[in-house]
Amino acid sequence: MEHEVIVAMDFSSEDEVTSFLKKLGGERPYLKIGMELFYKEGPGMVIRLKDAGYRIFLDLKLHDIPNTVYKAMKNIARLGADITNVHAAGGIKMMEWALKGLREGAPGADTKLIAITQLTSTDERTLHEELLIPEPLSVTVEKYALNAKAAGLDGVVCSAHEAPAISKMGLISVTPGIRLAGDDVNDQKRVATPAMARALGSTHIVVGRSITAAADPLAAYLETVRQFS
């Protein structure tokens, strides 16, 4: 299994991304582009970053009827991202059709498709009282991961805590909520260091502020890579 550090580009414009990347010297890290930036700058930004030699996790979290997700994924496929994602809550058929769209949109490309199981903003109370799902949250996370596997997906987004169960399923686990020792935890509730995530079986970690808000982002990036390698 490969092990990759992905830096979250939680910036509001391409200009901010460009000035941040200049601080990294010659390093070309794996970047996560989410909805904020994608809806502001459009697909062209993904293509420009790919052309500049960056690998991209395009974090758009699709969730719609299978046919719509299929057609959307055909278009996303042409951007050449290395990883993209859908919500497992859309069901197995939606995930299968997402994968079909990804493959048909760019024949021969090998963009990985992963699934969000439960967002960390969904807690047990929301699950039971609002969504009327009676099972414990952890049971739904494992079931959604198995559904993703059944649909042929490559893996899931999950916390380091869930990574051992995910790695037993033979799936890749892309883990946010990472902090270097001594960093500000900010709004993350359960955090792990890169070394802990590696030991727990995460194959990819998504790191935002520990690198982007560091006094020396290059040093923080290199330390993260060292710990996770």
Ligand code: C5P
């Ligand atoms: O700055 P920080 O390292 O907390 O950023 C983590 C990144 O991972 C952000 O882009 C955030 O939206 C994303 N994320 C997360 N927790 C999840 C899922 C995604 O922090 N459960």
